[in-house]
Structure formats: structure tokens, C-alpha cells
Amino acid sequence: MSDVAIQAGLIDRALRRVSTLWRDMAAVVGVGDQADADLSSRLRDCLEGRGGEISARARAAGLAETYRTLDPAGRTEFLRALAAFDSDADAVGKAMEKVGAASDAAERAVATARLRRALEPPRIRLLTAVAAIPDGVKFLVDLRADLLARQDGDKLLQALETDLKGLLASWFDVAFLELRHIDWRSPAVILEKLVEYEAVHRIRTWRDLKNRLDSDRRCYAFFHPRMPEEPLIFVEVALVQGMSDSVQRLLDEKAPVLDPRQADTAVFYSINNCQRGLDGISFGNFLIKRVVGVLSDEMRNIKQFCTLSPIPGYRKWLDAALAAGEIALTEEERKALRALAPLLPPPSEDAPEPDEAAILRSLLARRPPWREEGTQKVLEPLLSRLCARYLLKEEAPRRPGRARDPVAHFHLSNGARIERVNWKADISENGLRQSHGLMVNYLYDPERIEDHHEAYVGEGRRAASTAIRKLAKA
Amino acid sequence: MSDVAIQAGLIDRALRRVSTLWRDMAAVVGVGDQADADLSSRLRDCLEGRGGEISARARAAGLAETYRTLDPAGRTEFLRALAAFDSDADAVGKAMEKVGAASDAAERAVATARLRRALEPPRIRLLTAVAAIPDGVKFLVDLRADLLARQDGDKLLQALETDLKGLLASWFDVAFLELRHIDWRSPAVILEKLVEYEAVHRIRTWRDLKNRLDSDRRCYAFFHPRMPEEPLIFVEVALVQGMSDSVQRLLDEKAPVLDPRQADTAVFYSINNCQRGLDGISFGNFLIKRVVGVLSDEMRNIKQFCTLSPIPGYRKWLDAALAAGEIALTEEERKALRALAPLLPPPSEDAPEPDEAAILRSLLARRPPWREEGTQKVLEPLLSRLCARYLLKEEAPRRPGRARDPVAHFHLSNGARIERVNWKADISENGLRQSHGLMVNYLYDPERIEDHHEAYVGEGRRAASTAIRKLAKA
């Protein structure tokens, strides 16, 4: 059975399945039997480009409408049916032959261009046509989110997802995004999206939100002209004096408002991607760079740009490293830990005397671990030192040169440097769970962003302050 | 010598040439010698993606700046150097093998996706990076105009042009365009573009322009968000009573202004593409459809939408057909033409008696041909009949089913129907030269646009009024 036949079979099965679902649904909502034939032929007409371009757009609108009404199983079938409209294997085969036979660069260029065209799958046409309907672009972004959730192991869906990602990457190139300042004057329809999408430090109430948009705060987001009410990514900034060392203090609604002309530092304390369907299409780095530029222009009193960032992988790495015995403690640390042993519940009679690593693990198992002043005195320097090492030295598994911590990787590849580790900086449940309450400041020095970026991306060298380097070495 | 080597050679040669030019220029403007190495390495760095994405954008900006300063020869070399950064032949070869070896649809889907990626030429990255700089999108549109003017026969430049067209087609999809109403309240910077780009009926003065934007006129244009001061295409509309039959009357600055609420007909009398660099990326059909929609919603008194269109190919076709003896005249026509013979200069003594076709040709060689009332009485029905036939029956060479007249093809494929042929409708020099002064109304019936569009695009059937059909048959 040829490829073409297989493909046709797949489409028909998929369409039949969709049709069945559709007929069932149609019966329920009273649209009746004619709907069945209708959908199959609409999908086919649309994809095969029958009629001209205007008709194609009209049909695409109908299909999108249909998709919205399908249940999850129906959607999967719909997507599989759509994915089956791949490029024509025969045409591709012939085009490949021509490329193989090309005798010089010019001939090859022509043959290659033809092969590219032959490879364009018809399903791309439907996706493009959908973009033109109202909310069509948002529809496609959500469609990709659906695909990402479904594609697991399904090569057809993966291929469709790849096509869609390509399309979205082209449309959502940073060239086409607009940076908007969001404040309490912004439309409520956008502000409620911030509440929905803020995942780093949840927004609890409209009062909390208003506090984050006050005169000593800034919020910037990228938008796409075709999704004017949907932020793609946003960053929250605090204008303060000196680098912040506690996110709880930053978010305290009762804290007095600083006159922004008195601030000398802009702290990026939360950055959030909003659209699951744009995963892997990055604009976070551009956002930070643009915001640094905007703030520099606007507020000459701001001398320093930094983040107050979570360290999501620290605790997990530390637990594993301790368990594996990979953490070397200094003599001083050992001594201090031993002195804390009495704080722990006495080991069962026959258990061996716990060593210092075991004591440390026991202390860290408590929440918070710094319950006693004495403990805190021991843990603060110890956890800070290990954290500096984690950020500066640890590499992602199988990704040599890449920082193990994903947030560290993000900022380092944006050209920031690791500046300072902060103790008790996020004492929320989440902060304790991720990193025993530690947070880190990454510093964005406008003059050095490019250099740091190239050093890290090109050679895996991580920029860090002298203090961090010393700490990591200790 | 392998493909890769060839390619590398090409690039080096091209870069050297650019470099030379650059060094010369640099010497003139006093930038000095270091510029030379600079450009080569910048182009290479940019295309090879050294450093991260942010650096790539910065380098792209520099290259665009350089390009702007090059002379035509320098630009050609620059473009050839850029075009040489094609996809990697080895990688493509391997990917093609995998496609050939795929054993089922799923495997094939994966292999195909990889082949597509392998085929993506690095030069595309540079083009994309340029889009992000201010005016970058306009730069690329103009770059394509440069390429179209240069590519003749040069396969490499053609390949680059094809890439760029694909990119622009994706970005300038009608989904991303915004329709704007242009009137005397619009920015002068946009109005002067109308003056510049209007090619159908030239705008002579600001007064002429103001008259075309008066309260009984409408003008709509598509814009792209990244080129907010550059119309892509615009249409001029007159709100009148009954279908217009003379463009001179429409453009008469002294004609009284009609209260637009008294109008029953919207006449599209001029439609102009503005960006040479977007040739082949069509949005004219969407523009007309959108404008019909907007006007219907806004002005309930408008009952009829039509054009007053030139017939650019009529005279040329008629001359050729007469010369080839392909025009059959009716007995009545023959008689009437013979009666006009005395008006013509007497043939030289030994010349044969002119036949009716010759008389007709002689009459039509005069400008205007209708000098005498008697002539007009003969020519009006005759030229109208032949024009109806031309529009309704004549096919483009080697394009069966396609109307020979390009404007007719445009409107028919948009879903219009041929409605009426108008005598002495454009008596300008240009109108006489193109079509002996005849113009045609195409009618856009919102209810039937889709049907007509499909009938023409799908089956080559041309919609026409009964009157036109009768006239063509006569």
C-alpha cells in the first residue's frame, strides 16, 4: 500500500471518527444529520484548497468553530485528521531526486527551493487561513497548547505541532511584539490576566494587584497586535533603594510607597510566560533588555538593574547531593553542626551516631529549618555557600556548560551576572520547599549584557560577583 | 569539489567584493581600514549565529545599516554573499535519505519534519533578525524590491528572493493587516503616500487629493502594524447615485458634493498596490470585500457596489485581432463602416479599395476616433460589442479559463460580475491609448461574491449581466 493510500486511509478513519462524534453532538444540540457530511467535506475542501482563497478563509472559520465545540476525544481525532494532510510523498520524492541530481550550486539552489515547496504540508494552509478570523491567532496559540498536551508519542501530532510552532515563531518574532507599560490605568480585562498568569508569587486580591502597580512599581508586558488583550509575558519591577533581599517585604501591601525619584535600583522580581501555546518561542530575554532600556531612559535616578529570583532547583539538588555524599563540609561547619545535634530527636537506641551530613539533613527536613537562633547562625553561611556553588558550578545533566538551575540559566543566557545570595528571602511555603527560603539577585549591567551573554552562550562561562566567587570557593 | 566547498568559495568571493567596496567607501567617509574585516566577519557571525540571539539582532542592525550605504553594485554583491548562505548540502542529503527509508506514515512524518529543518537556509535567520530593528520590516520589503529588480537569471538571488517572499507572505498575511479609513483628517505623511502611489488616475494637486477625500468619497487602505505610515494597498470609492459611467466626471473638482446619505451606489474607481516588494502577495481581494462590508454596515442607503475600471488590454487585443482578421463584423456594421469611408484620407491611387476592417482600423488610428457625430454613432455600439466579447470570452495566452484582461481577471477572481461597458468613460490620453476611452463596471453583489468567485476560480465561468451577455453575442 503506497504512502498516499495510507494517508488517505488515515484521513478517512479520522474524519469518520470526528463525524461520528460530530453527529452525536449535533443530535444533542439539534443540528441534525446533515452536519456529518458537512464537516468531512468542509475539512477536505478547506485543506485541498477548493475554491479560492476567500472561500478557504470562510471554511477555516467554520472548522475553528466546530473545533471549539468538540470534546477532548473529538479534538484529538480532529487534530489527527488535520495532521494527516501531510505533503505529497510522490512530489517530495521527485523533488528530492532533482536535488540529488543538481550539478552546481545554482541548480541546487533551484532544486532545493522546489523541494522546500513540495514539503509544505497542506495542513499549514488551514492553520494560516484560521489566523484571519477574529481571535484566530489566539485560537492557534491555544491549539498548539492542546497539541503539546496530546502529542505524546504520536508522530503525526508531533509533526503538526512542529508546523504550528514554525508558524507561530514567525508571527511572534520579537519584531512584531509591542512592549506595554501596565499600571492601574490599564484595562481590567488585562489586569485580570496578570492575576491569572502570575505563577511565581501569586496575586491574591485586587488590592494585592493594585499594590504591585503602585507608583514605586512597574509592570511591562509584550503583546501581539492580533491578541491585544492577551499578555504574552510580563515582568514585575520594584523601584527601591539598594538591591532587595526579601520578596515578602517587596510585596507587603502595608509598606510605605517610595517616591520613585528616590529609588536607585530596579528589581525584577517576577517574570511570567502567559501562553502555554508559545512554549519554546522565547522573548523573555528581549523583554528584560527592553525594560532596562525604557527605565534607563525614563528615570535617570535608577543606577542598578537586578532581579530577586527564586532558585527552584536548589533544594532538590542539595537533597540528592547530601544523600549521595557529594557535599564536602569544612571542619568549622562540621563542628558547628555537631553542636546542634541535641536539638534533634534522639536517635533510636540501636541506630548509629549520626554524622554531620545526617545532622544537616535532619535539620533541613524541618520547616523552617532555622527554628532556633543557634541553628540559623550555622545554616545561613552554610546554605549560602552551597547555594553559591550550586549556581556557579553545577551543570545540567547531559548539557555541559549549562547551569543546572533553570532560572539561573535563563538570566545567565540573557547576560546577567550572579550577584548575591539572600537568606530568608522567600519564607513562603513555596520558597521553603524550593530553596530553603534562599533567593538570588542577578545583576543586569547594561554595559556588560552583551559580553556576559556571549561568554555564557558561547563558552559556558558564568558571570558572578567577587563575593559570590569567594563564597563558592570557601 | 564538494557543494560545501563551492559554497564557501562563493561566500568568500562575495564577501571579498563587498569588502573591497566597503573599504573604498570607508576610505572616502573616513571610517578607515578596520571596516573591511569588520563587515566580512559581521556578516559571517550574524549568519552563523555566533553568540546568542541578542547579539544576532545587534549585528543584523549593523548589516542593514551597511547595506543602505552601498551603491547598486555593492548591493548586488552583498545580496549574492547573503544568498550563498544556503542550507548545508550534507545535512540535506542525510535528511533526504531518512525520508526515503521511512517505513510508515509516522516515521515519514518525523523524517519529513527533519528534512524541512535541514532545508532552512541560514540566510533566513539574518532576514528575520533584521525585522526587529526600527523600520526593519520596511527594509525587508524594499530589499525584496531590490531582489526582484536584480534576480534576472541569477539562481542564487532567485532563491534568496523566494525565501524572502515566504517570510513576507507569512508576516503580511491578511490576518495581520489593519484596514484604515483615510480622509482629510489623516496624517499628511500618509496622504503624501497616496499622491505618490496612485497610478491609475494620478493625483495632481493637494486640492485634487482633498476632493477625493471629501464627504462623498471614501478611501481605505491596508496597513501592517510594523509599517504604520506605509499603505500597502488602497482603494478610492465614490458615493454616487447610480453606477458611474465617466471617470472625468467623478474626479471633477468643481462638481457639487453629494450628501452621502443620498447616495445609493459605491463606486470603486481606483485600486493601487503601493509596495513593489510585496508583489505576488495579494490582498486586493480582501480589501474590496472588507470595504464592501464596512460600507454596508455604516451606510444603509448604499444598495450597490461596483467599480469603474480601466480595460488595459482591450486596444492591444483589438489591434492584433483586427490585423489578424479575427474580428467578424455584422452586415449592419459593415454597411455603417463603408458609409464612413469618405471621412478617411483617400487611399493612394494604386491601393486596393479598403475593406470594412481596414476602415475600422483607420478610424481607430485617429485620436480620438469619434471626431464626427456620425463616426460616434457607428463606433459606440461596435466597440462596446467587441469589448463585451473581449471581457467575456477572450482568454489569457496559455492560461485557459483565465480572462485575458488583467483587471477583469482580478475582479472576476474576487467574485465580481461584468456589469456594463461605458463609452467615453475615460477620455484622458491614457484612457484612449488603453481602450479607446471605454471603461467597465464590475458589480460586487455581497450575496453572490462567493459563488462567482468559486465559479470563476474553480471552473473558469465568468459572471456577467444579461446585457453584457447579449451584447457579446450580438
Next chain:
Amino acid sequence: MSDVAIQAGLIDRALRRVSTLWRDMAAVVGVGDQADADLSSRLRDCLEGRGGEISARARAAGLAETYRTLDPAGRTEFLRALAAFDSDADAVGKAMEKVGAASDAAERAVATARLRRALEPPRIRLLTAVAAIPDGVKFLVDLRADLLARQDGDKLLQALETDLKGLLASWFDVAFLELRHIDWRSPAVILEKLVEYEAVHRIRTWRDLKNRLDSDRRCYAFFHPRMPEEPLIFVEVALVQGMSDSVQRLLDEKAPVLDPRQADTAVFYSINNCQRGLDGISFGNFLIKRVVGVLSDEMRNIKQFCTLSPIPGYRKWLDAALAAGEIALTEEERKALRALAPLLPPPSEDAPEPDEAAILRSLLARRPPWREEGTQKVLEPLLSRLCARYLLKEEAPRRPGRARDPVAHFHLSNGARIERVNWKADISENGLRQSHGLMVNYLYDPERIEDHHEAYVGEGRRAASTAIRKLAKA
């Protein structure tokens, strides 16, 4: 002691008091002693117009700033000091003589104009100068609110308040207001004002607010260009099928959203003045008329415009009228009421048998009064009938021709007619307290607004539906 001397004395005393306060405050905030002389002289300079106009504005800004920092007593003194800058009694005296001596209309016109100028108090100059500072207009609106709260019996403050009202009335003429559609896309800073100012049916949460701005709701407000974030008055509208008869149903957040194209009726269910400082400067009537116009243009399916209005004076009037024995009951009503007597607590042994009015009063004293189905059957027609009479016949004390109910007066003078009385239309605590839960629909018939308005304003005739007329007569 001459007027001028008195006036100067007043000013000095007032300034001294302000100065003292100011010095105390200045000491606290560390501005020091020079502040004292400073304020006195600033007020004087500003009011006496020393220096030119530009200086005056600068000084006004300083004074406004000072005012904001004063405590209530300080503000009162400040206002009294300001008020003391009245017109010059001598100049007014002389100008009056000239008017008295004028011998013909022309001479009189000139003398009158001069008198008008002589009467212009210098304090007006300060108020005008303040308008130019940022937020100056809002400052003056709030200043008038301060004055209204303070002026009680103080002739000087009253005079100042009158000046300020005149100024504000000129600036806030409806000619200068802009109507804005408010929805969930509006800035949060404006939406929070709705929450703050809605006094008819309190907005409890952002969810409640969002529900009121949903697609089947409309909200319109008047704004002044110099107070772009402060609504002056706003109206909330529901798009429904048929006239609404229950505000609880209207505000139910769980009620399904109606497709607004299915609606045939627009119900104005809440109208709120926002600025206490604009009391007595009315634009409510213009707001309703404008909104009727906007909705008619925009939604051709809306055939009927009405309100669902509270009847704030009904219960109070009814209680008094019952107590005074002014309510005549029909025989049928009496009988029905008597049958309900057993529901009431048995009267004390020696009390007289309660008559029907007493039974009615006892029933109405319960909250809600309709506890039993039988009661409801009796009360609904009875309370509706009396309500119709109240709305249609009762006059405001000492205002013959004017409806007693203030909301009825507002809508009647805007040209509405009393359309329908609704039982159990507002069963909130507030609705029961005001009107035993009854509400009324006023109908705005665009064709008849002018007629009704003139009939009511000119002759005291109240427009009402036939049903209401019948009911009132019953």
C-alpha cells in the same frame, strides 16, 4: 469703620490663624519659620494680582498645595480668608450710582456691564488660577464639597460657594462633557470609582462589577476633559427581553448572559452622581437622553427604553398617610384585610378591635410583610394601587405640581412616563425599607421625551401609562 476696613480686618485675622497653623505644621515637618510670612503674603499676592498672570498661576499652585496639608479647622480659616476677598464696596457703590443714573437703554447697558465687572470678587481669580495646575479642576470640585459641608449659616462661605458653583457650572456645562462607554476593557482606576460611587445597588466584589459590564450590560458615564479619571455621573443599563421587574434577577451573577442582539429592551437600573462638589449642576437628564440616542443608533433591535427605579419616598409617605387616616380603602380591600387579622399577634385584652388600617399597618410593620401566601394576595394589589397613586398624584410639600417622590420627579422632568409598578422587585433590606420592595419602570419613548418633559416642567402634568392611570383610580 468702613467696609474696606472690616474686610481687611477679617482677612488679617484669618491669615493669622492660617499662619499659626501653618507655622506649627511647618515646624513639625521642618520647613521652619519663614513659612509663616510666606503663606500670608502668597495668599495676598495671589489675590491682589501682583505680578502678572504667570506668577499668579504659580502662586495659586502653592496655595492649593498648602490647603491640602491643612487640618479641618485650618481649612475653614483658609476658606474664610479667601472668601473675605470680596468685590470693592466703594467701586460697587459708584457703579450702582451710574446704573441708577442711566437715561436710556444703551447707557444702561454700558453702566450695567461696568457694575458687573465691579462685582467680580478677586477671590474668583484665585479659583480660576488654581484650575490650571495639574488636578486643579478636581481640587476645585472637592473644594466646593468642603464648602458645602462647612457653609452652614456662614454668609461669607456661602458667597464663596456661590462663586465657585458659578465657575463650575460654566466649566461643567454639558457642552464640555464627554460620554464614555465603560466596560471590562476600561481602566481599573475608573472601574474602582464605579465601585466607590455606586450607591443605588452597591457593588460588592470585582466579580459583581464584571457581571454588570458583561456583554448584555452597558455602562455610560460623563467625564470632563480635565478630570479624565473621574466619572461625573454614570448609568448602568441591562439589555433584556421585556421590561425588567426585579433588580435581584438583573444583578444575579449566575444568570445566563443574553446575546445582546436578542434583546428588545434597555433597562436603566442605576444612575449615580459621583461628585459631591458638583451638586446642583445637573447633567443626569442629558446623560439618559444621550444614552438612549447611542443605543438606538447602535442596536436596532432595542425597541424600548425604560428604567427599573427605586421609590425612595413611598414607604415614608404611606406610613404617614396611614397614621393620619388619609388612606381610603375599598370595600373589597377592607374585607380582605379583616380576613388576615388572625395572622397578627392577638391584641392585648383591653385594646380596641383593630380597624383595617391598623391591620394593614401591622402587616406592613413585619419585614417582609408578605410572609404568607394569603397576605401576599391581599398586599400586592393594595400596595401597587397606593404606589400608583403616590407616584401619579402626590405633590412635594410646598412645590405644587412637583412629584413627591424625588426619583419620580427626576425622570418625569427628563421626559419619561410612569409605566408599571412591580411587586417584589427589590427584596433587599434597603428595598423593603424604602418601598416595601416595590419598584417602578419609567418609560423613555424617544418620540415623546420632549412633549412629556414640557408638559411636566411647564404645567405639572405627569405622563403615565393607561394601566397606571387605571390602577391609581381604582
Next chain:
Amino acid sequence: MSDVAIQAGLIDRALRRVSTLWRDMAAVVGVGDQADADLSSRLRDCLEGRGGEISARARAAGLAETYRTLDPAGRTEFLRALAAFDSDADAVGKAMEKVGAASDAAERAVATARLRRALEPPRIRLLTAVAAIPDGVKFLVDLRADLLARQDGDKLLQALETDLKGLLASWFDVAFLELRHIDWRSPAVILEKLVEYEAVHRIRTWRDLKNRLDSDRRCYAFFHPRMPEEPLIFVEVALVQGMSDSVQRLLDEKAPVLDPRQADTAVFYSINNCQRGLDGISFGNFLIKRVVGVLSDEMRNIKQFCTLSPIPGYRKWLDAALAAGEIALTEEERKALRALAPLLPPPSEDAPEPDEAAILRSLLARRPPWREEGTQKVLEPLLSRLCARYLLKEEAPRRPGRARDPVAHFHLSNGARIERVNWKADISENGLRQSHGLMVNYLYDPERIEDHHEAYVGEGRRAASTAIRKLAKA
């Protein structure tokens, strides 16, 4: 005959005249006889406030419409009829008595407020009502222009004009104006107004206009929110290096465009009031101050703000002063002038030998006077010296302390100082006629504007550069 009777008589006569005109017109346009009664009663109803406020506005709209259709004589009658609706003489008389009888400041305040109210003429109500119709504010501005053109000697029209001026002054207070930057991106409808209103240095073509809005030029205007397409006043600014000394060079379309970041000086070279109907309501001083503020904020490279101004009264003053023998020449000047005598036509035989003043007058009678190099060498220092004296010392007749030159007065009262006199700075016909081609730079030093303003407005002291002081003394 009482005042009231006179007034009623006036009104009736005026209305009758208007009615007649109206009837004639109505007959012509076929509205018929009922129009007559109609206008009279509409004017009366509107002014007497019959019906409510909404009706008043509707009637005002009708009257404005009528006014627009009247011929000049009809308009005069209309205005006189309107003006006759003055305040009620009896009511004013009674209110004046109360003021006279007031025994203390509080009583007087109340009585005064009542008198003010009694003095408000009913015609003001009509004017206010008109403001609410579309274009109503522009209508009133133009109405005042009509009144200013007509009022000559007519006390009634003067009184009406005074009322209207008061109303407009309140509405057009600088507090309510918006400053807009105008450039080539501005709507054509506004740009064509610049062309229309520029009176200092006429704009000849759209190209000339575009040149004045280029990147090294700025143009700012005040607008009123209710007249968004009508500039009230605008200023044209050139960004240059060093103070300009020639307006012809400034306006040269072929001059190269300066990168505005290279400029160090902003030259205000033309300032124009646009609305005759706002004469006497000044905002020019605020405009310059605001523009200085905007430019300082925006362009840190601009260090100096000055004008290049005409000296409209110089030549006229000089001619008169020379004729009156009031110009004292230095010995050096005399000698130089005598040396130029041979250039002049020989005096008739019997004429006395011309003295130096006569020689000067003869030279200045030529256009241009500097025809020969030698002449120029004599005239440049001489005319510059006298000009410095004229600007610095000469006072307006009967206005001690006020500069004689109106433009000098304008800038001095705005806080500028006289900086430099420029020879051959405006060699146009107009420049020669006004000031023998001289122009002057006034310097606006942001730090000193207030001081200069107060010194001039308060004490008549004129700020000037040392150079100007020296020159004037020479």
C-alpha cells in the same frame, strides 16, 4: 416709558426685522409663512427659558442654524434682538437697594451675590445653550468675531460682546487647553489651518509647510477640546546652532536638515493667533512657557531659547522721529552720512543743502536702503543703534512703562529679555517696510522668566543684554 417697556419695544422691532428677512428667505427656499412666527417665538422661548433645559438646547440649535443662513444685515438685526434680552431693570434696581442697605460684611456678601444674579442677562442662557450643539463652541467664537466687526458704537452689541467674551474667557482659560505637537504626521485638516492662519511669514506651498515641520523644526499649538481641529494659537520653532539672525535662511527649503541632537538653540520664529473671536483672551505667554518646558525636558542638548522677531513699529517710529527732529546723531554718524550725499539724486538748484537727517531720510526712502556697500557700512551700525534705543526706551503713547513696539511688549511681559538686533534679518518686502529689514532676538531664560516678567509688568523695567544696553547708549 420705563426701561422694561423700552426693552420690549427694542426686542419687538428687532424680531420684526429678523422675521421679515426670514420670511423672505423662507419664501425663497420654500419653507413658507409659518417660518415667520416660528423664529420670533423660538428666540423668545429660548431666551425666556420656557420648557425645560433640554428644550432650550434644542431651540438654541435651531436659532444657530437660522443665524448661519442670514445675510449680514439679518445677522446684525438678529444680534441686536438677542442683545436686547438684558437683565431686568426692576430686579436689578431692587437688588442694588439691598446692597446699599447692607449693614455688615455678611449681609453685604449675600446682597452682592443676589445683585450679581439679578445682573445676569437672559441672553447669556442662549449663548450657553448653543455651546452644546456640535460645533457650537466654534459657532460662538465666530459669533464674537462677528460682534467685534459690528459693535462699533452700538452699546447694545458691545454689551452682548462683553458677555460673550466673559463666557469664552471662562471656557478658554489656559487650564482647559491642550498643547499639541504638530508635525508632518498631523492631520491634513489641521495642517491646512496653519497655512491659513500663518500671518507672520506666509506659508506658500505644501513643500514650504513640510520644510517647517521637518526633523529640525517644531510646531506647537493650543487646542480646545471642543474645537479639536481648530488651532487657537501656534508657534513655529527652529532647532539650530546659535541664535538665528536671518529668517530667510531659516525658511530656506533647500537648506540642509540639522540633526536635532546637534542643535543647542531653539528659535521661536513665528507665533500666530488663529481665532479672531478670541481676541483679548490671551494664551500666547503660556504657550511659549509650556513649549520651553516641553523642549527642555525632551532635548537636553537645547541650552538656549530665543525668538527671531519682527519689529513692526520700528520704521514708523523712526520716520516720525526723524521728521520731528528727535533723533540725535553722533559726530561720527554725521560725517559718514555726509560722505554718502553724492549717492543721492542732486537736489534741485534752489533747494537748501540737505542736512544729515535729510540724507538719512533720503537713503531710507530707497528700498532696500543698503544698495551700495558704503551705505551699508554706515546704515548697519546706525539703524542697529536706533533700533536698540527704540526697543529699550520708547514707550507706548499714554501707557507709561509699556514698550512702544507691540511685539516687544508681548515678549517682555512674558519674561523675555532683548538680546540682539540683527541686520538684514528679514529682507522680504514686508521686513523692509516694517523695520528696514532688522529683526530682534528675545531670549527666554527659564531661570529668569518669572523675574523679568515681574520686573516689567510690575515696574516697567525691561530686561536686556549688556550688548543691547551699550548699543542703545552709544
